[in-house]
Amino acid sequence: xxxxxxxxxxxxxxxxxxxxxxxxxxxxxxxxxxxxxxxxxxxxxxxxxxxxxxxxxxxxxxxxxxxxxxxxxxxxxxxxxxxxxxxxxxxxxxxxxxxxxxxxxxxxxxxxxxxxxxxxxxxxxxxxxxxxxxxxxxxxxxxxxxxxxxxxxxxxxxxxxxxxxxxxxxxxxxxxxxxxxxxxxxxxxxxxxxxxxxxxxxxxxxxxxxxxxxxxxxxxxxxxxxxxxxxxxxxxxxxxxxxxxxxxxxxxxxxxxxxxxxxxxxxxxxxxxxxxxxxxxxxxxxxxxxxxxxxxxxxxxxxxxxxxxxxxxxxxxxxxxxxxxxxxxxxxxxxxxxxxxxxxxxxxxxxxxxxxxxxxxxxxxxxxxxxxxxxxxxxxxxxxxxxxxxxxxxxxxxxxxxxxxxxxxxxxx
Amino acid sequence: xxxxxxxxxxxxxxxxxxxxxxxxxxxxxxxxxxxxxxxxxxxxxxxxxxxxxxxxxxxxxxxxxxxxxxxxxxxxxxxxxxxxxxxxxxxxxxxxxxxxx
Numbered sequence: 001x002x003x004x005x006x007x008x009x010x011x012x013x014x015x016x017x018x019x020x021x022x023x024x025x026x027x028x029x030x031x032x033x034x035x036x037x038x039x040x041x042x043x044x045x046x047x048x049x050x051x052x053x054x055x056x057x058x059x060x061x062x063x064x065x066x067x068x069x070x071x072x073x074x075x076x077x078x079x080x081x082x083x084x085x086x087x088x089x090x091x092x093x094x095x096x097x098x099x100x101x102x103x104x105x106x107x108x109x110x111x112x113x114x115x116x117x118x119x120x121x122x123x124x125x126x127x128x129x130x131x132x133x134x135x136x137x138x139x140x141x142x143x144x145x146x147x148x149x150x151x152x153x154x155x156x157x158x159x160x161x162x163x164x165x166x167x168x169x170x171x172x173x174x175x176x177x178x179x180x181x182x183x184x185x186x187x188x189x190x191x192x193x194x195x196x197x198x199x200x201x202x203x204x205x206x207x208x209x210x211x212x213x214x215x216x217x218x219x220x221x222x223x224x225x226x227x228x229x230x231x232x233x234x235x236x237x238x239x240x241x242x243x244x245x246x247x248x249x250x251x252x253x254x255x256x257x258x259x260x261x262x263x264x265x266x267x268x269x270x271x272x273x274x275x276x277x278x279x280x281x282x283x284x285x286x287x288x289x290x291x292x293x294x295x296x297x298x299x300x301x302x303x304x305x306x307x308x309x310x311x312x313x314x315x316x317x318x319x320x321x322x323x324x325x326x327x328x329x330x331x332x333x334x335x336x337x338x339x340x341x342x343x344x345x346x347x348x349x350x351x352x353x354x355x356x357x358x359x360x361x362x363x364x365x366x367x368x369x370x371x372x373x374x375x376x377x378x379x380x381x382x383x384x385x386x387x388x389x390x391x392x393x394x395x396x397x398x399x400x401x402x403x404x405x406x407x408x409x410x411x412x413x
Numbered sequence: 414x415x416x417x418x419x420x421x422x423x424x425x426x427x428x429x430x431x432x433x434x435x436x437x438x439x440x441x442x443x444x445x446x447x448x449x450x451x452x453x454x455x456x457x458x459x460x461x462x463x464x465x466x467x468x469x470x471x472x473x474x475x476x477x478x479x480x481x482x483x484x485x486x487x488x489x490x491x492x493x494x495x496x497x498x499x500x501x502x503x504x505x506x507x508x509x510x511x512x513x514x
Contacts, residue, residue: 237461239457239458239459239460239461240459240460240461243458243460248452248456248457248458249456249459250455250456250457251457251459252457252459253459253483297431297432298432298466299432299459299483300483300484300486301461301483301484302484302485302486304486306414306415307414308414308427308428341455397451397455397456398447398448398451398452400447400451
């Protein structure tokens with residue numbers, strides 16, 4: 001990578017290479033159609049091509065590359081979950097993230113700044129101790145820290161004992177990180193396209209053709225495609241696309257509103273979250289404070305803003321960082337979170353043969369992008385469910401074997 | 414703030430209400446299989462469009478039904494639950510042919 005950069009720097013002119021294949025007509029048949037060109041869909045296409053040599057793949061999206069929830073998350077990467085299945089899965093994702101820039105030859109702006117979760121009650125301290133033990137056992141850096149350590153980590157956090165909910169302790173997760181979410185999807189899509197995968201934007205799946213319980217094609221606004229297998233990777237529309245294949249899912253779709261302030265000098269290093277006051281905050285490398293919180297109180301497929309939710313977010317932020325009182329909100333947005341009953345994703349086989357699910361990504365999709373892409377590609381290529389994602393199958397709900405991560409979210413929803 | 418028309422209390426702020434999930438056909442726990450019961454408990458249509466939902470006006474603990482568009486957030490109508498559910502359902506602790514739990 002360093003040598004390539006030097007060669008590029010010594011050039012007379014700087015040609016910008018095409019990252020993605022230019023739009024061309026759809027072929028009548030593909031081995032695999034991936035619905036949804038976000039981080040997950042692009043990641044699946046990338047690993048299918050790179051690790052399994054499967055390149056007769058159409059990556060389709062009704063909008064543009066990475067324009068859905070990949071562009072709308074708050075770009076937090078962490079693995080300090082509670083269950084063994086959850087911790088192992090996200091741990092392997094964080095590991096893949098660490099090497100992604102090198103693998104792509106493309107900077108995803110990975111920053112390992114750590115994540116601090118705050119406890120404002122004895123019950124939270126107990127659950128943090130539990131999480132820290134499980135995390136350490138599985139090789140994830142996670143520890144319970146006292147107020148003095150918190151003061152050292154985040155000198156400008158409100159640690160006053162007169163606060164409405166005083167901070168009692170914290171869960172420090174040194175593996176916590178952030179990255180440029182757009183770069184992640186561009187890196188994956190570029191790598192997939194270079195290996196022969198076709199990216200088709202503005203191509204909306206409108207129906208799924210099923211014959212004798214087996215998926216045989218996808219109907220789109222640009223015509224019918226026949227295919228051997230379909231992967232649905234449409235966070236925010238899982239139920240709607242699943243319905244096209246006649247699959248009912250345990251999902252409810254809620255908006256999650258977030259916002260950023262005007263930029264400031266670097267003043268906040270780690271990512272700070274408080275499940276108790278329902279907010280998480282970090283400062284981006286360009287200085288803006290990213291502020292996110294819980295999902296809206298009722299389901300909706302619209303990404304409109306509401307003043308009451310913004311007030312709740314602002315009030316919670318000022319509890320933690322009173323110095324932001326004069327900060328102006330620069331922009332706001334919402335994503336659609338496909339919430340599952342146990343706050344874990346749904347990956348794997350579906351009731352329809354050769355139709356694979358990558359769904360239910362709630363508020364935990366971005367951090368899982370690399371590992372879910374890799375595991376889903378392995379599943380599609382080999383037909384066998386990799387052990388790492390076996391606990392996340394849709395079937396778990398019929399066996400009452402949920403993977404409960406409701407207590408390990410950054411803000412309760 | 415968005416407002417919702419409560420059949421009992423009239424137009425009130427949305428922050429006074431609690432969303433209570435989609436309106437289902439009542440299931441029969443005594444005669445349903447484990448997988449039917451799982452579907453009843455966990456699964457939903459979660460449609461993009463009009464859907465019948467349970468809502469509760471929290472200060473008065475009044476449960477009612479609303480028909481709402483989940484794409485536009487437009488509420489078409491609200492109605493007392495008695496307009497849809499008129500039969501009283503008797504729940505007893507006695508499980509037919511089994512142990513008392």
